[in-house]
Amino acid sequence: MSRPRTFLESWSRRSAPERFDTYTRGSLYFLSAFEPFFALSILGAEPTFDRDLVLPWLVVVVAHTIACVALLRAGISQFLGGPPVRPWLGTAAVVLTVALVVVAVPTFPVGDGDEGAVAGRFFAVLLGVMPLLAAASPLLLFRHLLLAALGATLFTVGATVATAAAVGTDPSRTSTFAGVAVFMGLATFFMAVGIVGSYRVSIWMLGVVWEQDRTRVLHARLAVAEERLRFSRDLHDVFGRTLSVVAVKSELAAELAARGRPGAEEQMLEVRRIAQDALREVRAVVAGYRSADLGAELAGARSVLRSAGITTTVHGDETPVGQEAQEALAWAVREAVTNVVRHSTATTCVITVHRDGGSSVVEVVNDGVPATARAGRGSGLVGLAERLEGAGGALETWVDDRRFGLVARVPDPRPDRPSTQPERTASA
Known part of the structure; x- marks a missing residue:
């Protein structure tokens, strides 16, 4: 029975798009799930609140958080081409937002001349509006999000003005409350634009990454x-x-x-x-x-790798000595490129052809290798090593810092060594 994989092993086996997807979704879910902790910080900073209504308010906050995270998850799935969001999910998030605002108003009462309680009620109301806008960010267009941010701003200004009227301040403080209302309105607008914009841009980048991955696979096919x-x-x-x-x-x-x-x-x-x-x-x-020709294989490798979205660089134009070396090194290029496309998440690949003393050498280096990969030999590499040994050469592989290198070396033919190439006949 095989042992279960650790988190690091499972993480290293994921492709780059899968890792980016996990990181982006996890970050957004974490920010949205932080709503109850903001509620506790409001209670700690505002001493004036109704202790009998704190527990119901916190219960609504937790339910509101769960609904917003669920709506955000379904919205991301729909944005990436998944099933559409169920209508009841959006309805539940909106209803809980209204309930949160309704419960927050009596939880943070404002008495005559109690201007300090205005901030507590302001942040308590804001706590219900912002998570809903963030959760709806994958479902709305940018212009709709801006209108929602503007609506949240007007709502906050109106709530602040209504609270100021309920306080019953004297006329000398009217200008002060007007300034506070404008400040809170601007703060609400910029917070809404910043939060919703960051959510939407992150989800858009996630869609771009998956689209590039699908394009890469399609080009390879x-x-x-x-x-x-x-x-x-x-x-x-x-x-x-x-x-x-x-x-x-x-x-x-x-x-x-x-x-x-x-x-x-x-x-x-x-x-x-x-x-x-x-x-x-x-x-x-x-x-x-x-059969394989080195020049044709290098040109084909450049075309296939670039079609797969891999930046490819070919160095050197030295021609191997002998037809046997030409074909053996061409097979090395073909096998290496096949492994890059099939078994890695490479973004760059460098192919170098050069002479080393009395040998012709081809070296292929690519990135995108899993952290747990080792310089072992699969069936393709075993066959390639046998082919190179038949030509008197050798195969070396190495793994270093998430890079994989393949070095194929074939010595120049000696006059006293017969060719190992089979003679092709045309007999029926």
């Missing part, structure tokens, strides 16, 4: 589909005309044989010759597809 299309087109061009000729001559031979005329045997021998020629052509196409 298109590159594979394009290669398959090229191969099928080559087979069609080689085999199409030949099979048409074989069909025509076979029908002619059958017609001559049916009528007892001479020439059927000659036509069938011609069909055999054409079939042998077609077999040689197909083998040539397959051999060209299976």
Whole structure:
């Protein structure tokens, strides 16, 4: 029975978009869930409150927090292409916001001449409005969010003015309350714009990251589909005309044989010759597809990696000595690029071709390697190592600081060492 993975192991196995998604969602949920602690800080800073109504107010605050976090979660899911938000969820958040404001007003009473209680009621009312705006940020357009922020500002100014009227201050303090109302209104507006804007921008960035990841995967699939299309087109061009000729001559031979005329045997021998020629052509196409050319592989690697959204740099133009080294190093480039696309979350890849003494060397280095990755050898790398050993070379791999390196080395051919390349024949 395998042991359960630790948090760090599970985290290291996640892709970059998954990590960014977890970090962004967690940050937004944490900020929204902090509402009860703000409520406690209001109680600690404002000594004037109704102790009998504190517990109901805190209960409504907790329920309001849960509803806003649930609405925010559903809104993010809808923004990223998931199911739409259920109407009852938004209704519950709005109803709890109204209930929170209604309960907050008597919880923080304002008596005659008690101007200090205005701030407590102001923040208690604000505590119900701001989380609702933040939770609704994924569901509304920017202009709608600005209108909501403006509405919250007007509501705060009106509540402050109404509170000032209830205090019953003398005319000499009217200007002071007017200034307080304007200040609180501006504070509400800028807080609403800042909070809602930061929520909306974070969610928008999350959508951009997932869209880039989907585009990267799509480009990689298109590159594979394009290669398959090229191969099928080559087979069609080689085999199409030949099979048409074989069909025509076979029908002619059958017609001559049916009528007892001479020439059927000659036509069938011609069909055999054409079939042998077609077999040689197909083998040539397959051999060209299976063989590897270093220049073509470097160009293909640059195209495939860039299509997958990976910044690719190729250094060096040294040509390996010998056809055997050319093909072996070309296979190394092909295998390395395949591993980069399939098994990493790389953003950059550097391919270097150079000479090292009497050897030709190809080095492929990419980032995006999981922290728990090791320089082991999968089946593809084992096959590549065997191919390089057949050419007298060697394969090295390393992992360092979330980077993976593959170094393929093939020595120059010696005159006394026979070639290990199999001789291709065209026999039927």
